[in-house]
Amino acid sequence: MKSKLKKTGKKLRKQLFHLTNPIFFETLLLMATGAVDVFMLSRYADEAVAASGVVNQLVFLVSLVYMITTLGTSVLCAQYLGAKQHKNVSQVIGLSIVINTIMGILVSTGLYYFAPQLLNLMGLKEDLMRYGVPYMWLIGGSSVFLALAMTLGAILRSFKKAYYPMLVALIINVVNVVGNYLFIFGHGGFPALGISGAGLSTALCRFLAVVLLAIILFTKVTSWPRLKIFTPFPWDKIKNLLIVGLPAAGENISYDLSQLVITYFTVILGTVSLTVRTYAMNIVMFSFVFAIAIGHGASIMIGHLVGENRAKAAFSLEKYSVRWAMIVTVVIALVTAIVGKPLFSFLSQNPEVIKMGALILVIDVVLEIGRAVNITAVNSLIAAGDVMFPFLTGVIVMWGVATLFSYILGIWAGWGLMGIWFAMALDELIRAALFERRWQSCKWQNKSFTR
Numbered sequence: 037m038k039s040k041l042k043k044t045g046k047k048l049r050k051q052l053f054h055l056t057n058p059i060f061f062e063t064l065l066l067m068a069t070g071a072v073d074v075f076m077l078s079r080y081a082d083e084a085v086a087a088s089g090v091v092n093q094l095v096f097l098v099s100l101v102y103m104i105t106t107l108g109t110s111v112l113c114a115q116y117l118g119a120k121q122h123k124n125v126s127q128v129i130g131l132s133i134v135i136n137t138i139m140g141i142l143v144s145t146g147l148y149y150f151a152p153q154l155l156n157l158m159g160l161k162e163d164l165m166r167y168g169v170p171y172m173w174l175i176g177g178s179s180v181f182l183a184l185a186m187t188l189g190a191i192l193r194s195f196k197k198a199y200y201p202m203l204v205a206l207i208i209n210v211v212n213v214v215g216n217y218l219f220i221f222g223h224g225g226f227p228a229l230g231i232s233g234a235g236l237s238t239a240l241c242r243f244l245a246v247v248l249l250a251i252i253l254f255t256k257v258t259s260w261p262r263l264k265i266f267t268p269f270p271w272d273k274i275k276n277l278l279i280v281g282l283p284a285a286g287e288n289i290s291y292d293l294s295q296l297v298i299t300y301f302t303v304i305l306g307t308v309s310l311t312v313r314t315y316a317m318n319i320v321m322f323s324f325v326f327a328i329a330i331g332h333g334a335s336i337m338i339g340h341l342v343g344e345n346r347a348k349a350a351f352s353l354e355k356y357s358v359r360w361a362m363i364v365t366v367v368i369a370l371v372t373a374i375v376g377k378p379l380f381s382f383l384s385q386n387p388e389v390i391k392m393g394a395l396i397l398v399i400d401v402v403l404e405i406g407r408a409v410n411i412t413a414v415n416s417l418i419a420a421g422d423v424m425f426p427f428l429t430g431v432i433v434m435w436g437v438a439t440l441f442s443y444i445l446g447i448w449a450g451w452g453l454m455g456i457w458f459a460m461a462l463d464e465l466i467r468a469a470l471f472e473r474r475w476q477s478c479k480w481q482n483k484s485f486t487r
Contacts, residue, residue, distance in 0.1 A: 088234065119344065315389075
């Protein structure tokens with residue numbers, strides 16, 4: 037019996053890393069897309085980089101609405117596939133595509149027609165408007181393709197076909213570099229469009245991603261949902277999509293808004309602190325890429341196991357995933373902290389920035405312990421259908437600890453950016469303890485949508 041359980045566990049761990057590897061590289065590729073855009077625009081004009089940063093921040097915040105359907109789709113498809121409820125899978129696929137198409141059209145229309153007003157609200161200066169508005173027309177106007185790409189990618193991953201979104205991300209990266217080269221600078225006989233060229237390249241890449249993902253999904257993985265499966269109309273599936281998606285997306289939105297307020301506190305501290313935070317956030321991002329990947333991989337596996345009514349296997353897989361997420365994340369964070377001073381010396385000539393940045397990377401090692409657990413545990417709880425606990429806990433602790441204590445320690449006590457980083461580390465560690473305790477309690481076992 038023990039031998040059989042050991043063999044089963046080994047098989048599940050192998051499947052987990054089979055999923056994790058392509059998700060890891062896909063995440064890196066998506067990060068690389070943004071970095072390439074910034075680098076290539078920096079060869080054109082600093083003002084273009086500044087304007088694109090504001091536009092992308094706004095579009096990212098607005099596009100979080102797509103996560104409502106995307107996260108719900110991922111969880112429900114995984115559970116229904118595990119339970120072999122194929123009609124339910126088809127219904128969820130069809131509904132998610134229709135809903136995100138409608139939301140994408142509405143969001144794209146709003147971002148396109150109200151571009152000047154929205155950028156004005158974001159505080160974009162008048163001299164940057166000539167860069168920001170045309171970029172917003174293209175980036176915001178093509179948001180519907182982003183919505184569909186997110187949906188199709190989530191469906192493929194729920195079928196354990198994470199390799200395909202990774203492959204598409206790789207193709208898109210290559211096309212984006214070529215598109216930027218042609219359209220920004222006017223090579224190959226094309227007009228030099230500047231920042232509009234970068235926007236055009238991004239819009240075309242989003243459209244291409246939708247086409248490729250759709251072809252792969254409906255020719256290699258599953259068939260296009262037929263209209264007859266929507267008779268009678270599956271209102272219960274829409275309800276379940278919202279039950280999962282609203283709190284799951286709400287947890288992400290709460291985090292981003294909390295970080296926005298913390299950024300405001302950093303602005304109060306001055307240019308040096310804001311510069312260090314900007315550099316540090318981009319550096320530490322690479323510490324938890326593996327945690328994101330294994331968290332997504334674990335959520336897919338756990339969704340299938342919950343659908344198969346294999347709670348013990350799901351329980352063990354989460355523990356294994358958390359352990360590996362912590363190990364890899366902390367090792368990368370430690371290496372980053374060790375090379376922190378030369379790293380900041382490469383980025384800045386300001387000795388104050390270098391000194392403060394190196395110290396922040398040391399504090400961040402503690403923060404990453406909690407973050408690795410949070411990413412994995414939250415994904416696992418949501419995959420099991422336990423969506424309200426992560427949402428409520430996240431909102432209370434993010435705002436009651438990270439945001440509040442960032443002000444108390446950073447501004448009121450005068451600890452500066454170091455105090456803000458301590459507050460964020462405390463937030464991550466508290467939430468990590470609460471989420472792991474929730475998983476240990478096994479209260480998630482009665483939250484499945486397949487019963």
